[in-house]
Amino acid sequence: MKRYLMIAAVCFFISVLCVLPAAAAGGNQSIAEDIARLLGEKFNPERVSVTVLDSHAYAEMYGAILSKIRIDSMRLEAVLNDVPKSVSGDANSLARYIALSKGEIVLKEKDVNSYFAKNEKGGFSNLAFDFTSKGFKASGKYTGTFLFTITIRLNAEGVLALKPDGVYLDKVSIFVEKVRQPQAITDQIIKRVNPLVEFKEIPFPVTFKKITMNGTEAKMTGFPQKFKGGVTAVWMRP
Numbered sequence: 001m002k003r004y005l006m007i008a009a010v011c012f013f014i015s016v017l018c019v020l021p022a023a024a025a026g027g028n029q030s031i032a033e034d035i036a037r038l039l040g041e042k043f044n045p046e047r048v049s050v051t052v053l054d055s056h057a058y059a060e061m062y063g064a065i066l067s068k069i070r071i072d073s074m075r076l077e078a079v080l081n082d083v084p085k086s087v088s089g090d091a092n093s094l095a096r097y098i099a100l101s102k103g104e105i106v107l108k109e110k111d112v113n114s115y116f117a118k119n120e121k122g123g124f125s126n127l128a129f130d131f132t133s134k135g136f137k138a139s140g141k142y143t144g145t146f147l148f149t150i151t152i153r154l155n156a157e158g159v160l161a162l163k164p165d166g167v168y169l170d171k172v173s174i175f176v177e178k179v180r181q182p183q184a185i186t187d188q189i190i191k192r193v194n195p196l197v198e199f200k201e202i203p204f205p206v207t208f209k210k211i212t213m214n215g216t217e218a219k220m221t222g223f224p225q226k227f228k229g230g231v232t233a234v235w236m237r238p
Helices: 002-043 091-097 109-118 185-189
Strands: 047-055 055-068 069-080 099-108 124-132 135-145 150-162 165-175 208-214 215-221 232-235
Touching: 002 047, 002 055, 002 069, 002 091, 002 232, 069 109, 069 165, 091 099, 099 109, 109 124, 135 185, 150 208
Parallel strands: none
Antiparallel strands: 047 055, 047 232, 055 069, 069 099, 099 215, 124 135, 135 150, 150 165, 208 215
């Protein structure tokens, strides 16, 4: 009799051990689905995938919209705070669940130019950028009021700078008819377009540490890392 009781006890504990991981995976799946949906609603990407493993989450988005500019890709590695069974509320509620995160944004030259081809910002129209490994060159029309309202065609060069609240045009020189303009005028013009991309639209804390550029894109990264394992949910733009 004792032998049968021992066998039954062993079988019970084995079944518990099998059920617990499955239950945890089910909880993680629900969280991954909720975060993917909220990120989708907030940034309207073409596709977002979210992987959750215990208190860690990793997300990848493609074609998200930030500051009305298409972001080629965005990656986030996050630590979840007091992991819930589900994530409720709107996208801004993610701040309650994400304790901290590392981010990476890839901004394509073509997407910046596409935005300015269709929109005016700070008096600029038809603004076109040429990214380089050292910064950027740009040209376009600017309408501003000094003593009176004028529209001028200008050229500019500078760098993209990573700051806590966004990506800025920095160390800019502006030329009109090949004549470099005074710094006071340059500062007045550039402050109307800065920041180019604002991080305040991201509804939870994200760390970016470094910016690099090449001939086609700028990358702002906090070096997020994708982990192995976990469960994944995918959200697609309708």
